[in-house]
Amino acid sequence: MMRKCLPLFLLAFLALGSTCFAEDMKVGFVYVSPVGDAGYSYAHDQGRLAVEAMDGVTTSFVESVAEGQDSERVIMNMARKGYDVIFATSYGYMDPMLKVSKDFPKVKFLHCSGYKNAENMANYFGRIYQARYLTGMVAGAMTKSNVLGYVAAFPIPEVIRGINAFTLGAQAVNPDVQVRVVWTKTWYDPATEKEAGKSLLDVGCDVIAQHQDSPGPQEAAQERGVYSVGYNTDMSAFAPKSHLTAAIWNWGPFYTEMVQQIKDGTWKSDFYWYGLDKGIVDIAPFGEMVPADVQKTVLDKKAEIAAGTYQVFTGPIKDQSGAEKVAAGTVMADADLLGFNWFVQGVVGTLE
Structure with a gap:
């Protein structure tokens, strides 16, 4: 009799043990710059904290990871350490992540701002060009x-798309405006970014x-006593007398949605572009120097864009x-936006 009951006892014990020692889902994040208290990686880390607050999930991150072999x-x-989900948040992580994904088919990989996918690797970004x-x-x-300056990181479609959107927005209210572009060839280098800004101020901007991580x-x-527009997060604390607004990220809803889908078993590799x-x-709150009528015009347009x-x-x-690149009444397709390799009229600068 005991010999018949023993397997049942063992099964019950093993089942209890598997429940008691079940581990949380492990979610990792890889950042190209320090988290700090503002900027691109800080915005992603705020999204990580939203994931950390989910039941049955633990997270960690590695910051200041160079693109390429380091990533x-x-x-x-x-x-290798058993992470279930890995988010890589910089364009230059795309090929390294794709390579790793092939060796770990059970892990879910998500890459930010690129265009390559696999069965277990998705790509995601946000339509920050709207902001x-x-x-x-x-x-x-x-x-x-009527001369605006733009300190830009690298001449890739993501950055070019943002410069063009910014220029079109400026021209919508001021047809005489031009936008001068300076490339830094870095995502995060506060001193270089500041010097680039000064060079634009020197030519009348x-x-x-x-499109940089630091303020x-x-x-x-x-x-210099002139205005500025931030990126990634509300940077008004760093330049309160200058800061007009900023194009900002809110990654929490997306990251929690993806992790929940993976937990539920409903996730599929795709290109997500919200x-x-x-x-x-979104855009950061307006500085007090922005007139009420300007704020209203911008918020009305925001509502139109959000409504489609x-x-x-x-x-x-x-x-x-x-030369005309997009005919009147025609809307650029996403595929063309993702491959942007030309500047709109009104931009002063080269793609190199």
Whole structure:
């Protein structure tokens, strides 16, 4: 009799044991810059904290990871340590993550801002160009010189798309405006970013925007007594007399949605590109120097974009040479937006 009962007892014990010692889902994040208290990686880390608050989930991150071989090493290390989900948050992590994903088919990999997928690797970003357009409207309304400056990281489609959206937004309220671009070839280098901002101020720009992680360009603008437009997070604390607004991220809803889907077993690899309608992108509160009528105009346009009744890249749109690239009434397809490799008319700068 005991010999018949023993297997049942063991099964019950093992079942109890598997429940008691079940581990939380492990979710890892890889950042290209320090988390700090503002900027790109800080915005992603706020999203991580939302995931950390979920039941049955633990998270960790590695910051200041260089693109290329360093990122491959960090991503592979996470996979080997049993992470269930790994988010890599910089464009240059794409190929390293794709390579690692092939060796760990049970791990879910999600890459931010690229375009390559696999069965267990998705790609995601936000339509931050929508917020860029709105901040361009503010800059175009506030400039006196009609010359705006843009401190930009690398000449890749993501950055080019943002510059073009910012320019179109500025032109929507001020057709005479031009946008001068300076490349830093870095995502995060406060000193370099600040010097780039100063170089734009030296040629007459009186509003400085940026696609950079630090508030360096904002600080340069405030020191010269002109305006600035931030990026990633509300940077008003770093330049309160200068900061007009910023294009900002809110990653919490997206990250928690993806992790919940993975927990539920409903997740599928895809390209996720959410915008104002999902709350993933937005603009920071306006500085007190922005007039009420300008604020209203911008917020009205924000509502139109969120509702889908206005598309930022609707023709006619011309390139720098004046050639028509998008016909009147035509909306650029996502595939074309993702491959942006030309500047709109009004941008002063080169793609190198």
